[in-house]
Amino acid sequence: MDDAHPTPQPTAALSGQVAEMDRLDGQLIERMRHEALTAPAPWKAEYGEFQSGGWWTTSLMNTSGQAEDVRITDGTARPTAVLEHMPATASLLAGLGLSYMWVRLARLEANAFLWEHRDYDELDQVERHRLHIPLHTNSSAFLVTGGCKVHMSGGRIWRLTPTFAHGVCNLLGPDRIHLIADVYADDAYRHLAGRADAPAGAEVLPRAREADLAGRLEAARRLADLGYIDAAEALLLRLFYSFALPEGTTYDLIAQLHAARGDQEASDHWSAAKSTLLALAS
Template sequence: MDRLDASLVERLRHEALTAPAPWKAAYGDYQSGGWWTTSLMNASGDASDVQIGDCAARPTDLLAQMPATAALLSELSLSYMWVRLARLEANAFLWEHRDYDELERVERHRLHIPLHTNSSAFLVTGGAKVHMRGGHIWRLTPTFPHGVCNLLGPDRIHLIADVYADDAYQDLAERSQPQSAAAEPLPPASQAELADKLAAARRLADLGYVDAAEQLLLRLFYFVALPEGTGYDLITDLHTALGDIEAADRWRAARDKLLARTVC
């Protein structure tokens, strides 16, 4: 992570909170609800165009109203694929997933600049959670399974830049400080604990609260260290036990999509 000047971060935060952003819900399969984005740089120049893809990104109409943010992006001199503001509401989750699988096979990286956050908002990857503190540029590798949550609020707002690898990115990476110290390992989950959670989900489903049962299992990812895709596997097991083969197949397909597992 690379440190930013505190007064600059405050200007960026003010712009993110006050600019007339056309927040859009997207990637509904990846979230619980409560995750919104708006684009600052993309292919079309339209801030409401939020479905990311490979392009030579250009500023949107929204970025034109955020001079401090525009100046920072210009100063970094990176090769931008897409730049967004992302807002995660309280009690909202981005489920375990991988990114970039649908894009061209070129080297790219993701940068996060937290602008408005709280200690109950964190990313989970590799069996550990990381609260991305403000005042830094964080470098992530979203091709590894990961998920994000904001348990208590207020809203978490990050500036997210997807960039292509080039000399400017390499310079930024070389002057950044190690990020490993920010990771907090999650406790391992025993088979007995997973069986208890599956039984609790079954009780909810039997009462008719199927969505709540599924979310109970998906949220395990944020509190205990799990093998990849365990939440999706547990939901598949739940629906199999309920005799709903169609729902079991749907969640098996969701696992393959969100984690981009090759299907033979």
């Protein structure tokens, strides 16, 4: 390694976006993993505009009590029928003593992506937090937030602040399954959050040079000219997982691609998608 150019380290600000919290018993995690893999869960595809495909969820606790209801809303959560088949998971959730807004299982297949986005913008403006418990994962599944790549490893509760722009991918598989709990701030949450640590092993993504972006844009243009529009867009969207980019860059590049090809309708669509996914004021 060139000592004059050391590898950049994650900034302290990263811990405000993602953090490791309590460590959990390994046998408990294994029981929960088994439950997640075997419970009769009605997996649903939702939020299609946020993903490449391959992201599925099922609700364990929500306001309606229906596992098939997976679009997040505010309210007091109650158990769904799926949680009845998951006693170890139900016991952990009860033991944490948190005020749950929504609890779900989220499954991300191999070669699947959640594109850069923010969450919670459409909900009531009250303090809430998102907790992740990885149940089934692999080293090629990682979160990108704040220009850093973080593998949310098993054995701990993680906190994600989803009001920061972020995305998730699973490059190689097997499926990544997390228990995700959206909770309201209260004394129980603050007690848990008091034991948060900065994420170990976070990796700063390299900054993209103009030549990098120009080369990818040209490659996308060649794909689009051959008729592979979806592949061209995906090539640009995936830049978020390889480089630390200014917010919304991938959406700007896709809009630029379509404008250069004379498709103003598609260009406007992606400019609007940027505002929607990143919760930008119109």
